[in-house]
Amino acid sequence: MTDAPKKPIIQIQNVTKRFGKVAAVDNVSLDILAGEFFVLLGPSGCGKTTLLRMIAGFELPTEGTILIDGQDMAGIPPNKRPVNMVFQSYAVFPHMSVADNVAYGLKIAGVRGGEVKDRVAEALELVKLGGFEDRMPDQMSGGQRQRVALARSLIMRPKVLLLDEPLSALDAKLRAQMQFELADLQDQVGITFVTVTHDQDEALSMASRIAVINKGDVSQLATPSDLYEYPANRFVADFVGSVNIFEGKLTLDEPDKAAVDCAGLGKVYLNHGVTGPHGADVWVALRPEKIYLHVPGEGKAVRAAAQDAPEGYNFARGKIKGMSYLGDITLFEIELESGARIRVSRPNLSRHDQEDFTWDDKVSMHWRADSPVVLLS
């Protein structure tokens, strides 16, 4: 994932798709760059799949233009587009052997003889299915069928590979493994991948850039870490990862510091400016893992240490109302003194960490002044 300037391979310009009166995709414009692993992320029904299907040619935009490699796709049917798709159900042809499935596109294109065999073997090798040529799809697992679908598309050497919820039908372990494999594969073949998913973990782990789609519109387009650490609005903050959101008023906003008065959380200090209108209604988003929960007795020491930079830290007190032990971390739900609840996660660094806390314990916590994100919408 180099940062060298790349040319856009797909340009989506003011595209709208209406089904009846409902706009599934509402005036979307975005550029997908050559060689990137682009993810369209959003809840079900947000229009991300419609967008993907418009790129593939299975849906036609009501308005707007889609360019692939500079060429306007209007009037070009799916079978003439330089893109290939891996379907959610994989859509492997059940009556054809693996080799026939993979070779299908080549045969339609008129490729004959030894070249077909060589390219099938090469494509199957690429997806780690070497030697499976004669298997029938019903003799394979879901994960293997997906690899067949991948090989069947990759053999066409498309300019862009479209993947519709590629991992949703796999079990958790396999999904985690396939996330890495897909990213590896994309590195190897150098083809632009465009993936649709509703799973934020999937998106964060695979993507070079993510477009978060909400109600047919792009909420934010950013790299995974920017999306997570600098969400642009409440929808993105909430949809990507887990977050505490508190409503408040911006009372201090200078280039190097800001403060928000929250009803639920008290005064929240930040060590950077927000450039929002003074006194405006804003929201503070705070990730559970950015809050440090003090073990009994630790709070005082932290406060003492923070004496030098009182505005570098934020403190809060509360009572543990819920705990859920997840193995690697423990998730706490804490009732603050204001009555509002906040979620805090704590890594279990030692085997006995979870024994330090129990229900109704009074606890204190702190977070750094660069942790909260102020959202204007």
Add this chain to the structure above:
Amino acid sequence: MALLSRTPRAPLEYSRTLWMRLWVGAVMVFLYAPLIVLMIFSFNDSKRNVVWRGFTMKYYDKALNNDVLVEALVNSLTIAALATVVSLILGAISAVMLWRFRFPLKGAVDGTISLPIIVPEICMGVAFLMFFAKVQWPTDLIWPLNLSAITIAHITFCFPFVTMVVRSRLASFNREQEEAAKDLGAGEWQMFRDVLIPHMKPALIAGALLSFTLSLDDFVITYFTSGPDTVTFPVKVYSMLRFSVTPEVNAASTILIILTIVLTAIALKLQGVKAIAETH
């Protein structure tokens, strides 16, 4: 030895209860005993064919040398073959049309297509009789054109069955396969040939079997549409019965049964029994 093992019966293992076994046995007897008796008595050395008088093959000889009977059998097979081919094409096309497209009066067309299944055969027979008389359909054509009226009538009541079977198969088609084929460069026709027809194949075979057997043993409609010189096998057997039930009829029927079984076996072999069972 599984028979001797006394593992307790699980609650849903109905096949291991005595009354269920008796019931299955009784059903088998009701279904097949008449056929088996018919086959056995085709070897009966007796004109009356009521009491067993010893084994003979002479009625097979007689049946096969009965020119009218053989002609009727050839007629029946010809009609069945023609009706099957045309019904298959018509039925498959109408099924795909009803499944794939939206058009005005689709509901009406849908209902009308299955009408021949519902309408009593006797009404169909009378209707065909009147229709062919009204249009003055020629009855004095050479073979096999003299079978055209019967064949047309058979196609009319066979193809809705093909439509039904194929449609239910199409309902289980994953549209993403169609899109995948097109995505890989296939045009409409290539997709149809490479993806849709293979998916429909078990239903096409089941539909062909249905059409063939329906046509082969149809009596009522055939009776009304056959001309004086166009006798089919069931019609001929019926006319033979009017004189007496001779083992010749049994022999002819046995030949027909075996023919049907062989054809069915070939069809099943072509596709594999599993795929046929998949067509709900």
